[in-house]
Amino acid sequence: MPKFIGLIGYPLKHSISPYFQQAALDYYHLDIRYEAWETGPQKLEAIIAKLRESRKLGANVTVPHKEAVLPLLDGIDDLANLIGAVNTIVRRDDKLLGFNTDADGFLQALHKEGHFEPEGKRAVILGAGGVAKAVCFALVQEKASSLIIVNRTPARARALADSLRSYIAKIGLKTEVTTLSWQSLTSGGTFGRCHLIINCTTIGMKYSPQEGQSPLSLAVIPSGVLVYDLVYNPCPTPLLLVAEKAGANTLDGLAMLVYQGAASFELWTGREPPLDIMLKRAREVIGGER
Ligand code: NAP
Numbered sequence: 001m002p003k004f005i006g007l008i009g010y011p012l013k014h015s016i017s018p019y020f021q022q023a024a025l026d027y028y029h030l031d032i033r034y035e036a037w038e039t040g041p042q043k044l045e046a047i048i049a050k051l052r053e054s055r056k057l058g059a060n061v062t063v064p065h066k067e068a069v070l071p072l073l074d075g076i077d078d079l080a081n082l083i084g085a086v087n088t089i090v091r092r093d094d095k096l097l098g099f100n101t102d103a104d105g106f107l108q109a110l111h112k113e114g115h116f117e118p119e120g121k122r123a124v125i126l127g128a129g130g131v132a133k134a135v136c137f138a139l140v141q142e143k144a145s146s147l148i149i150v151n152r153t154p155a156r157a158r159a160l161a162d163s164l165r166s167y168i169a170k171i172g173l174k175t176e177v178t179t180l181s182w183q184s185l186t187s188g189g190t191f192g193r194c195h196l197i198i199n200c201t202t203i204g205m206k207y208s209p210q211e212g213q214s215p216l217s218l219a220v221i222p223s224g225v226l227v228y229d230l231v232y233n234p235c236p237t238p239l240l241l242v243a244e245k246a247g248a249n250t251l252d253g254l255a256m257l258v259y260q261g262a263a264s265f266e267l268w269t270g271r272e273p274p275l276d277i278m279l280k281r282a283r284e285v286i287g288g289e290r
Contacts, residue, residue, distance in 0.1 A: 003055050005268055006037040008047055008069075009062035013038075014207060014233065016285045017060060017261055023281035024265050027274045032057065041068065048072040051091055057268045058090040060261070066130050073098040082167065083137055085130050088264040099267060102134035105260025106230075107142065112259075114251040116226050118142040122193055125149050126185070126215050127200030128156040131230055135200055136164055139175070146176040148194070150185055152201075188220045197221070197248075199229045204237040214238040223247030232257050235286050258282050 007017050021034040037059070039047045044065055051059060061069050066085040070076060073086065074095040080086050086098035110116050121144050125132055128151035136147055147164070151157035157179040164177045184190045191197060203210040216239060221227060227243035229236075232253035240250045262273035 001031075001055065003032045003057050005032060005034045005057050006047075006051075006059045007035070007062065008037050008039050008044070008059050008065060010038055010040050010064065012036045012062075015062070016233070016257070016282055019285045019290070020258060020278040020281040021261055021265060024262075024274050024278050025269075027277050028269070028271055030269065032269075039065070041065070044068060045072060048089075048096065051089060051096055052094065056091055058088065058096075058264075060264055061087050061089060063130070070098060072096075079103060079137075083134050085133065087260065088267055090267050099264075100134060101260040101263035101267070102131055102256075103138040103141075104263045105256045105258075106131075106135050107138050108259040108263075109251065109255035110228065113255040114226055114228060114249070116196065116251075118144045118196070120145050121195040122146045123148070123196040123198060124191060124194045125198050125200055126203075127151055128153070128160045129200065132200035133160060133163075135198055135230075136160060136177075137167070140164060140168055140173060140177075143173060144175050146178070148190070149177070149179045150182060150190070151179070152182045154179065154181060185216060186220065188222075191220055191222050191225065194222070195225060197225055197227045197243075199227075199231060199237075199239055202231065204229065204234075204239050205231045206233045212238060214242045216242065218242050218246050221246035221248050225249070226251060229253055230256060233286055235283075254282055254286060255279070 018034050018036050025032045069086050076098045080098050080100035083100050088099040090097050149157045161177045161179050202208050203215040226249045228251040229239045230253040231237050235252050235254050243250050258278045265273045
């Protein structure tokens with residue numbers, strides 16, 4: 001009798017996690033199926049309750065449930081608590097435990113695929129939503145020297161900056177955190193001294209209202225900076241194409257997607273994730289092979 005892991009979110013039509021997670025499970029010949037469980041907000045509580053069944057091992061959680069799921073779980077790991085979002089649920093005996101592997105996936109891809117060491121570096125973060133939070137806490141923990149957060153809705157950027165500053169003060173780190181207006185993205189001065197630019201918005205994402213758009217123009221991107229776009233479909237994104245033309249180094253979001261999924265895989269199965277197989281399958285699916 002197979003066991004099951006699910007992806008909980010809405011909509012899920014374009015998700016590629018089921019493909020590369022199944023490839024990893026099949027690599028180990030595990031009798032486990034990874035399925036997409038498309039779930040609207042009214043059905044969230046019911047689907048979480050079903051995770052307590054003995055044939056369920058856990059789930060990934062994606063937009064729009066990463067925050068709403070917290071009160072439905074029995075325990076939350078420290079990092080997920082700090083970020084305020086859960087993207088992985090593991091059933092251990094009769095307990096549902098919540099984790100956040102986005103921060104780990106972001107850093108693993110940055111180190112291993114981007115060959116970038118954040119300590120002492122200056123970063124500009126576009127966006128202040130769920131994934132931006134994970135990225136900012138990860139960069140603070142890695143001792144980045146400064147973060148500039150730029151978000152369309154200024155109050156959201158300020159709230160994230162405030163929670164980062166409290167955390168920095170509490171643990172005695174020195175990262176400087178500031179916010180800038182969305183309009184400042186049209187000025188080259190915003191990026192003059194930075195080493196890393198990260199797009200944590202949905203701009204450029206396939207099937208979104210901003211499909212085909214780049215949040216930054218060629219003129220503002222300094223050459224030599226690393227531009228990391230967390231949007232993974234299309235791959236490369238319009239931002240990465242512009243960044244290449246500007247002479248910047250680039251890193252796509254597909255690597256992070258696979259690394260965060262690999263960390264979840266390890267939590268569910270206790271096995272070392274077959275990263276090459278997962279990355280290959282993810283690139284095949286994004287390229288149109290299902
Ligand atoms: P979210 O919480 O909904 O946040 C969305 C962000 O995008 C907010 O900062 C929002 O600004 C901004 N935004 C949306 N439309 C905009 C527009 N037209 N102009 C300017 N800003 C706009 O979503 P999320 O979970 O953080 O995800 C953000 C992106 O990261 C998505 O594309 C997602 O696929 C990607 N992601 C990738 C990975 C990976 O592994 N590669 C993991 C997680 C997420 P406001 O605050 O003003 O609304």
